[in-house]
Amino acid sequence: MIVQITVVSAVRGHLWEFDFTLGNGEGKLFEGTISLDEAIxxxxxxxxxxxxxxxxxxxxxxxxxxxxxxxxxFTNDS
Known part of the structure; x- marks a missing residue:
């Protein structure tokens, strides 16, 4: 599994969000967004x-x- 952070943004000036992709090495399988609170x-x-x-x-x-x-x-090898 490979996860890559693609965008970091401040929403409304104080809430942070992180866009990411999740793949299997052969391509992108999923795109998502996670908030700082969810990441914690x-x-x-x-x-x-x-x-x-x-x-x-x-x-x-x-x-x-x-x-x-x-x-x-981030990979299984990291």
Whole structure:
């Protein structure tokens, strides 16, 4: 599984959203959006998937550095 953050945006100036794609290495299977609060909720789960790793990275990143996450890729190998 491959997860990539494609867009980071501030909605109404204070709510953060992260667009991402999820694929299997052969192509994009799913596009979605997750809010900062949802990412924090997933980050707190005992899950080893690339999606959970993305959420833990979002949780650990200061909001002033969220734009640096665009293009970041998470895989089963990371």
């Amino acid at each position: 909720g997933f980050a707190n789960r005992a899950d080893l998937s690339p999606f959970a790793e993305m959420c833990r990275t979002i949780k650990a990143t200061p909001s002033g550095e969220f734009s640096w996450l665009v293009g970041r890729i």
